[in-house]
Amino acid sequence: MHPATPPTAGAPAGRSHRTPRRRLLRGLVALAVAAPLVLGAAACGDDDSAGDDGKVKLSIFWWGGEARAKLTEDALALYTKKNPNVTFEKTWQANQGYFDKLATLTAGGNPPDIFQIDDNYLAEYAARNTTLDLTSYSDSGKLDVSKFPKSLWQYGVVDGKLAGLAAGENTQGLVYNKTLLTKNGLPEPTTGMTWEEHIAWAEQVTKKTKVPGTMDPSADYKAFWVWLRQQGKDMYKGTELGFTVEDVTRWFELWKGARDRGATPTPDVIHEGNATDITKQLVVTGKAGTSWVWVNQMPELKKNTKDELGVVAYPGDPSAQWARASMYWSVFKGSKHKDVAVDVLNFLANDPEAVKILGTDRGLPSNLDLRRVVSDDTTDPAMKQSIAVETELAQKFGQSPQVPIKGHSKVRAELIKAAEEAQYGRLAPAAAAALFMDACKSAIA
Structure with missing residues (x-):
């Protein structure tokens, strides 16, 4: 993206x-x-x-x-x-x-x-x-x-x-289907809600509407990067990775829990969201209540749905996002x-x-x-x-991180591969995290 x-x-x-x-x-x-x-x-x-x-x-x-x-x-x-x-x-x-x-x-x-x-x-x-x-x-x-x-x-x-x-x-934006929520008397997500609160909200959306509440962003480097910054980490530190295998494991476990609770779509639909362009993101195809995108993509999303869309910051402290x-x-x-x-x-x-x-x-x-x-x-x-x-x-942005280092595009691709191993249940979160870390070290070497 x-x-x-x-x-x-x-x-x-x-x-x-x-x-x-x-x-x-x-x-x-x-x-x-x-x-x-x-x-x-x-x-x-x-x-x-x-x-x-x-x-x-x-x-x-x-x-x-x-x-x-x-x-x-x-x-x-x-x-x-x-x-x-x-x-x-x-x-x-x-x-x-x-x-x-x-x-x-x-x-x-x-x-x-x-x-x-x-x-x-x-x-x-x-x-x-x-x-x-x-x-x-x-x-x-x-x-x-x-x-x-x-x-x-x-x-x-x-x-x-x-x-x-x-x-x-x-900047990163969590786009949601406002029409779906209003029709079903559900609250809209808000900037500043925690990741756990977002998942709990998405679980309620699924139960009430039968539409999975949120796209699973565990393969999305944008979401992972913001989450890392909220943990006091970063994607990169100098010429090295700014995170550990334990951090990745926690990230994958967070979304395994969301999938287990029915807050996200099934793995095949998650893969569809990972693989398609902005015009076919799940929030506009009706396969999820939210998608994780860039804010400037709102006009393009809106062209592909009759529903009203809203957008807020990613969950957690918004100062982790940047210009x-x-x-x-x-x-x-x-x-x-x-x-x-x-x-x-x-x-x-x-x-x-x-x-x-x-x-x-x-x-x-x-x-x-x-x-x-x-x-x-x-x-x-x-x-x-x-x-x-x-x-x-x-008004809430924090300081920009360093420009990603050589190999970043490969890191992004490897995150998708490792996250999908966990999404499909082929690997436990810890094993998928270890796979990702090995691939990252090779990518930036």
């Missing part, structure tokens, strides 16, 4: 819009395969040299669905309208396979000038010397982060270098047009018209002044709800 949108099964490997796929990235400098020394040399060449006609063509690559593609292309078209000498080679695809494709492009010497990335991979790409350090641009004001929450832009710093600019702010960069824009270090690429990033984050176009698709606007403008201008009730909830939660 990529938190962002989870992968869509069977999604195409790549799509171009308005320009043929074969022309993607044409005109970029040829690079040796993944050689940091060559990347550094390219960065010192005739950067930002336009063609003979003075025109610049930037390649840009992102993941998302049709809606995100349309919004992004509209914003880029506005940039070209204001800067006629700059045009774009635009390519996008679903989350599934996106980072495989990005790795292939980078290793093969055809990286895009600008690419979307998230906190699963930012540290890894920064360590490969692939991302341009944006610090000098932010220091000079060419990349204006003065209206960003400090913790938000700092969540893009890796080893002292600003490796990515937050494309939006997000997360939903995803980032990064610039390839070897781009021939670095200055122009950075100007595009600044435009997408700080131009009032562009920010209105992009809305909350990639999270709440990073620029706090423009976030208020988007909230005032939007006619989308779900978007207003997303902004209002996160604005309220922002």
